[in-house]
Amino acid sequence: MTVDLGMPATPPPVLAERRKTRQLMVGSVGVGSEFPVSVQSMTTTVTADVNATLQQIAELTASGCDIVRVACPSQDDADALAAIARKSQIPVIADIHFQPKYVFAAIEAGCAAVRVNPGNIKKFDDKVREIAQAARDHGTPIRIGVNAGSLDPRLLAKYGKPTPEALVESALWEASLFAEHDFHDIKISVKHHDPVVMVRAYEMLAEQCDYPLHLGVTEAGPAFQGTIKSAVAFGALLSKGIGDTIRVSLSAPPVEEVKVGIQILQSLNLRPRKLEIVSCPSCGRAQVDVYKLAEEVTAGLEGMEIPLRVAVMGCVVNGPGEAREADLGVASGNGKGQIFVKGEVIKTVPESKIVETLIEEAMRIAEEMTDSGEIEVGTGQPVVTVS
Numbered sequence: 001m002t003v004d005l006g007m008p009a010t011p012p013p014v015l016a017e018r019r020k021t022r023q024l025m026v027g028s029v030g031v032g033s034e035f036p037v038s039v040q041s042m043t044t045t046v047t048a049d050v051n052a053t054l055q056q057i058a059e060l061t062a063s064g065c066d067i068v069r070v071a072c073p074s075q076d077d078a079d080a081l082a083a084i085a086r087k088s089q090i091p092v093i094a095d096i097h098f099q100p101k102y103v104f105a106a107i108e109a110g111c112a113a114v115r116v117n118p119g120n121i122k123k124f125d126d127k128v129r130e131i132a133q134a135a136r137d138h139g140t141p142i143r144i145g146v147n148a149g150s151l152d153p154r155l156l157a158k159y160g161k162p163t164p165e166a167l168v169e170s171a172l173w174e175a176s177l178f179a180e181h182d183f184h185d186i187k188i189s190v191k192h193h194d195p196v197v198m199v200r201a202y203e204m205l206a207e208q209c210d211y212p213l214h215l216g217v218t219e220a221g222p223a224f225q226g227t228i229k230s231a232v233a234f235g236a237l238l239s240k241g242i243g244d245t246i247r248v249s250l251s252a253p254p255v256e257e258v259k260v261g262i263q264i265l266q267s268l269n270l271r272p273r274k275l276e277i278v279s280c281p282s283c284g285r286a287q288v289d290v291y292k293l294a295e296e297v298t299a300g301l302e303g304m305e306i307p308l309r310v311a312v313m314g315c316v317v318n319g320p321g322e323a324r325e326a327d328l329g330v331a332s333g334n335g336k337g338q339i340f341v342k343g344e345v346i347k348t349v350p351e352s353k354i355v356e357t358l359i360e361e362a363m364r365i366a367e368e369m370t371d372s373g374e375i376e377v378g379t380g381q382p383v384v385t386v387s
């Protein structure tokens with residue numbers, strides 16, 4: 001049976017057009033309103049340990065990370081940058097605090113961009129001319145990364161605490177110094193741990209400049225809390241078209257940050273959706289263990305690259321409706337599961353066979369989509385034909 005999965009001919013709707021920005025290239029990745037929102041993360045290894053850092057970058061690359069940042073707190077780290085930048089498969093941004101000399105080292109090393117924190121770099125303003133010159137000579141963009149925890153002391157004194165106004169003033173002041181030297185290859189972040197302050201700061205910044213913005217809720221916390229804070233804050237901004245790169249900061253392995261970031265973008269249709277499980281929360285009507293079923297189906301389909309919506313429903317109240325709307329679904333009841341493929345019941349199986357049947361059908365659909373050329377082998381993305 002050939003399955004018509006109804007791949008959309010036009011891109012799925014988004015909540016707002018992207019805010020128009022300048023464009024820049026971070027290595028091979030375009031950043032700005034003409035390019036997709038990209039996902040960043042940061043390594044947790046000692047950067048000077050080149051093998052360990054490259055190993056972690058490879059894991060991040062495999063998880064879908066677009067751009068990676070590495071810390072550079074010492075000369076040994078600065079010395080390692082060239083090898084890391086050369087061997088990494090994704091663009092590497094060097095993250096510089098305190099020592100201006102490492103900014104130059106990172107540019108010389110061929111890093112795809114350099115993040116500077118003006119509040120933390122001694123006499124940063126005096127160095128802007130030289131940094132702009134070196135960055136221009138090498139085609140290296142600069143991220144001005146203002147952070148609530150290390151705000152420029154002058155602005156802390158002026159505002160008393162890292163308010164949205166203080167964060168924005170710090171960022172725009174530094175950007176203006178670069179602009180004085182006719183350097184505009186800049187993206188900006190104004191991170192705060194509080195999503196309310198962070199969202200307000202980015203909204204203000206978006207109104208006052210056309211630089212691409214890198215979104216982050218800094219020190220967002222352990223995985224559960226950090227995921228929620230980031231999803232709420234990024235959602236508020238991305239739904240208005242604000243944000244060009246994102247980094248979810250979690251007290252968890254960086255691959256987890258990437259997974260959350262990708263999921264946020266997919267939820268807003270800013271990135272093609274892949275596997276999506278639509279499962280009910282269960283209730284007193286459930287005639288099957290929905291939690292277990294949903295977990296087993298999710299685990300069985302982990303890594304599936306095709307865009308597939310799978311409905312796992314606990315009873316016949318909403319089950320058939322949701323299962324019919326999905327690409328693949330089950331409505332459970334009376335110890336059995338009705339299996340739906342694209343709106344049609346294709347079979348009814350005993351409860352013990354639901355998971356394996358759904359997985360088999362998903363694999364069959366994936367194969368058909370790949371064979372028919374609908375999905376590009378290796379990328380999992382729909383083939384787009386330009387006429």
Ligand code: SF4
Binds near residue numbers: 287
């Ligand atoms: S589908 Fe059925 S079991 Fe699941 S939440 Fe709805 S009514 Fe309850």
